[in-house]
Amino acid sequence: MGGPQVPDYIRRLAVYVPGKPIEEVQRELGVRDIVKLASNENPLGTSPKALEAIRQALPELNRYPDGSGYKLRKALAQRLAVDMDQIILGNGSCELIEMLARAYLADGDEAVISQQSFVMYELAVNQVNGRAIAVPTAPGRRHDVVAMAKAVGERTKLVYIANPCNPTGTYVTRRELDEYFEIVGDRVLTVLDQAYQEYVDRADYPDGLDDLRKGRNVIVLRTFSKIYGLAGIRIGYAVSSPEVIATLNRVRSPFNTSSLAQAAALAALDDEEWATASRTHNLQELKFLEAELSRRGVKFTPSVTNFVLIEFDEDVQKLFLEFQKRGVIIRPVGGPGLVNCARVSVGTRKENLRFLQALDSLVLAATAG
Numbered sequence: 001m002g003g004p005q006v007p008d009y010i011r012r013l014a015v016y017v018p019g020k021p022i023e024e025v026q027r028e029l030g031v032r033d034i035v036k037l038a039s040n041e042n043p044l045g046t047s048p049k050a051l052e053a054i055r056q057a058l059p060e061l062n063r064y065p066d067g068s069g070y071k072l073r074k075a076l077a078q079r080l081a082v083d084m085d086q087i088i089l090g091n092g093s094c095e096l097i098e099m100l101a102r103a104y105l106a107d108g109d110e111a112v113i114s115q116q117s118f119v120m121y122e123l124a125v126n127q128v129n130g131r132a133i134a135v136p137t138a139p140g141r142r143h144d145v146v147a148m149a150k151a152v153g154e155r156t157k158l159v160y161i162a163n164p165c166n167p168t169g170t171y172v173t174r175r176e177l178d179e180y181f182e183i184v185g186d187r188v189l190t191v192l193d194q195a196y197q198e199y200v201d202r203a204d205y206p207d208g209l210d211d212l213r214k215g216r217n218v219i220v221l222r223t224f225s226k227i228y229g230l231a232g233i234r235i236g237y238a239v240s241s242p243e244v245i246a247t248l249n250r251v252r253s254p255f256n257t258s259s260l261a262q263a264a265a266l267a268a269l270d271d272e273e274w275a276t277a278s279r280t281h282n283l284q285e286l287k288f289l290e291a292e293l294s295r296r297g298v299k300f301t302p303s304v305t306n307f308v309l310i311e312f313d314e315d316v317q318k319l320f321l322e323f324q325k326r327g328v329i330i331r332p333v334g335g336p337g338l339v340n341c342a343r344v345s346v347g348t349r350k351e352n353l354r355f356l357q358a359l360d361s362l363v364l365a366a367t368a369g
């Protein structure tokens with residue numbers, strides 16, 4: 001076949017595997033009444049204020065969106081006490097992760113990541129022919145941020161820190177982050193990905209905006225996908241210095257966030273009631289789920305987020321299929337140190353019970369047998 005050759009680094013790229021959609025399981029296995037606990041979505045639904053804003057924005061769909069998202073950036077700037085030129089919107093925070101790699105990494109440049117962290121970092125780095133330097137985690141599946149700082153070399157331009165981390169559910173403390181910055185200084189741009197920050201209930205959990213205020217070379221990523229329940233419409237944002245944001249705007253596609261997404265996010269931001277209810281629900285159900293796992297002697301990593309990483313003794317791919325047959329979608333995860341691990345999102349009480357019921361019929365039955 002003729003035509004242009006695809007570069008090797010593109011040919012080698014792994015394709016991102018998302019949480020298995022409900023419809024796919026219905027189609028493949030003919031199972032009804034499916035519970036999806038695979039993508040850390042908000043099990044309560046979407047902020048009602050956001051839904052109403054989407055309805056109101058519908059008649060204007062013939063118009064292009066405001067590419068820069070003026071109104072949403074203005075509201076965010078007010079809320080976060082920063083300037084508007086310190087904020088950029090993304091088509092989900094995933095897009096911001098990619099934009100960072102595009103803007104900062106030339107061929108062969110490095111980004112330091114933690115070994116058991118969000119797979120999008122490595123994908124984004126590989127997409128631009130960069131090198132991801134994966135640093136082993138500390139005991140307890142925690143980012144070893146000191147080792148990450150020490151891994152920063154001549155060609156390192158970015159460090160991605162997921163805080164809290166997906167898929168481990170663990171977090172980096174304020175003291176650890178300070179220690180990291182003492183070593184690394186402002187030599188690289190540190191990406192503090194706080195996609196799950198609203199769920200964290202720990203006094204020593206650091207807010208990346210404090211690092212930004214201290215003048216550190218950081219960019220903070222946030223999303224409306226999780227607590228605000230807007231994963232389907234795709235919108236997130238980043239906060240940094242005006243210089244970093246200006247750089248990212250150079251690689252931003254002109255209308256990267258839709259008018260519906262901007263309207264929804266603006267309304268969701270105003271829906272404290274929703275965020276509070278979602279946070280309270282998650283804290284309660286996370287406690288329930290972890291207690292039930294402990295009671296059964298199932299190995300898991302204690303979580304500060306809306307999902308739990310479980311380590312099975314059985315082959316996780318087989319279990320994944322068996323869970324599906326029982327109408328429950330979990331998320332197998334792979335990579336170093338994650339053999340037979342799966343991530344399970346916190347659902348409603350009913351959904352969590354469905355998961356536990358399936359777990360009992362599979363894992364405990366296997367142990368008893």
Ligand SMILES: Cc1ncc(COP(=O)(O)O)c(C=O)c1O
Nearest residue numbers: 092093094118166195223225236
């Ligand atoms: C750590 C982390 N960062 C970013 C994201 C991206 O979320 P979104 O693109 O929906 O904003 C996710 C989603 O699962 C995540 O786990």
